[in-house]
Amino acid sequence: MIEVKNVTKKFGRKKVLNGISFTANKGEITCLIGINGVGKTTTLKAILGLTPINSGTILIDGEKLTKSSYEKITFIPDAITMLPQMTIREAMVFMSDFYQNWNQKRADDLLTFFKLDRHTRISDLSKGNVAKVNLLLGLCLDVDYVLMDEPFSGIDIFSREQIAEVFTSHLIEDRGVIITTHEINDIEHLIDKVVLMDNGVVLKEFNTEEIRFSEGKSVVDVMREVYQP
Numbered sequence: 092m093i094e095v096k097n098v099t100k101k102f103g104r105k106k107v108l109n110g111i112s113f114t115a116n117k118g119e120i121t122c123l124i125g126i127n128g129v130g131k132t133t134t135l136k137a138i139l140g141l142t143p144i145n146s147g148t149i150l151i152d153g154e155k156l157t158k159s160s161y162e163k164i165t166f167i168p169d170a171i172t173m174l175p176q177m178t179i180r181e182a183m184v185f186m187s188d189f190y191q192n193w194n195q196k197r198a199d200d201l202l203t204f205f206k207l208d209r210h211t212r213i214s215d216l217s218k219g220n221v222a223k224v225n226l227l228l229g230l231c232l233d234v235d236y237v238l239m240d241e242p243f244s245g246i247d248i249f250s251r252e253q254i255a256e257v258f259t260s261h262l263i264e265d266r267g268v269i270i271t272t273h274e275i276n277d278i279e280h281l282i283d284k285v286v287l288m289d290n291g292v293v294l295k296e297f298n299t300e301e302i303r304f305s306e307g308k309s310v311v312d313v314m315r316e317v318y319q320p
């Protein structure tokens with residue numbers, strides 16, 4: 092489990108995270124929702140130790156982040172970090188050289204799943220296919236937790252649907268996934284848990300199945316109540 096407890100983060104005098112707390116379980120998809128600038132990316136970076144926090148605690152399976160945590164957790168940024176002139180195959184070789192926990196079998200499965208040709212240069216791919224390669228490169232690391240920043244942002248509906256399908260397939264296995272988004276519609280059915288953020292605070296944290304069962308509400312219903320009371 093990832094536990095974020097009372098975390099604050101300032102950039103200069105600006106308080107970007109103002110005491111946020113939530114948990115994300117292994118085997119579940121947790122979605123951080125909020126409009127631009129509420130601190131979603133900063134939260135992911137804080138969990139990964141990529142940005143230092145001012146106060147609070149972050150635990151991964153009960154332990155504070157150490158060097159060995161990087162064998163457990165990975166971050167998929169909202170834009171691909173590979174050079175555009177690389178082919179997909181070269182990007183995969185780069186990853187497998189760099190990371191011991193690269194899983195080529197899963198990479199091959201995902202290439203087939205996304206109908207991608209490994210010899211294509213990243214610069215020749217559509218925006219949707221670049222997003223798929225970016226996801227593939229992160230998902231092929233054998234880690235327990237995957238943090239993804241806006242995996243559905245700015246891509247066409249068919250690519251979004253295909254990426255969404257990965258989350259319900261065996262390819263995600265029983266990992267813990269945290270994704271950020273400001274656009275819930277396409278992915279509501281995939282999500283186990285929702286964390287609604289606004290201006291560096293968590294307004295509400297809930298389990299989607301429980302709220303549907305106990306109160307008959309969809310994620311969008313709850314968002315309306317919380318953001319437009």
Ligand SMILES: Nc1ncnc2c1ncn2[C@@H]1O[C@H](COP(=O)(O)OP(=O)(O)OP(=O)(O)O)[C@@H](O)[C@H]1O
Nearest residue numbers: 102107125126127128129130131132133134271273
């Ligand atoms: N390195 C930084 N230095 C200064 N301010 C920053 C830095 N990184 C983020 N911020 C500010 O912190 C606030 C939260 O940014 P963050 O990227 O976490 O928001 P977000 O919810 O992920 O938004 P988006 O959906 O636009 O990515 C913003 O006002 C942003 O300008």
